[in-house]
Amino acid sequence: MTRTLVLVRHGQSEWNLKNLFTGWKDPDLTDKGIEEARIAGHRLKEYGLHFGTAFTSELYRAQRTLSILLEELGQPHIPTVRDAALNERDYGDLSGLNKDDARAKWGEEQVLLWRRSYDIAPPGGESLKDTGARVWPFYIHRILPKVLSGDNVVVAAHGNSLRALVMALEGMSPADIVAEEISTGIPIVYRLNADSTVAEKTVLSH
């Protein structure tokens, strides 16, 4: 049994390109983002993976990335679960603001704390810990049983919802997670042991 779990962050979105805090806002992919999703599907095809189930968020950029990727893989119709538990961190009052403007207003250090710390929430939004509080139970109750049953799973989600998941999978501390960045459209392939610990991690870079 392979027990494979693939995580992929959506391709570049229009708001990534414009350097805006996005969170629960719902922009489309850019042309580059569409291409990144295609390449991700192609890399997974080369890797020889077949999926039984897909999971994604309720946000369009992740759903579109997943459908392009599955199309490229030749598996466009696999059962897919969409759930807000996998949505990006809610950026609260920062949503829609330019990240450089935010640094100019609140300072580099404060903005970095909001973006990458474990438990400091942006005003009106979620910390990574808050995001984890919805991602982790969803992983345990919905995703992990599929993986452990041998049903290879792909999860198309977001930078911070995936940082929360990677933190749990790899047993990272709140200090470790600060430096963890998830690139757009680069599949991360985990093989899990029967006890759900990680046996192997492979990053399918271009």
Ligand SMILES: O=C(O)[C@@H](CO)OP(=O)(O)O
């Ligand atoms: O704006 C966002 O929603 C996220 C991901 O693009 O940004 P950051 O990398 O700053 O957490």
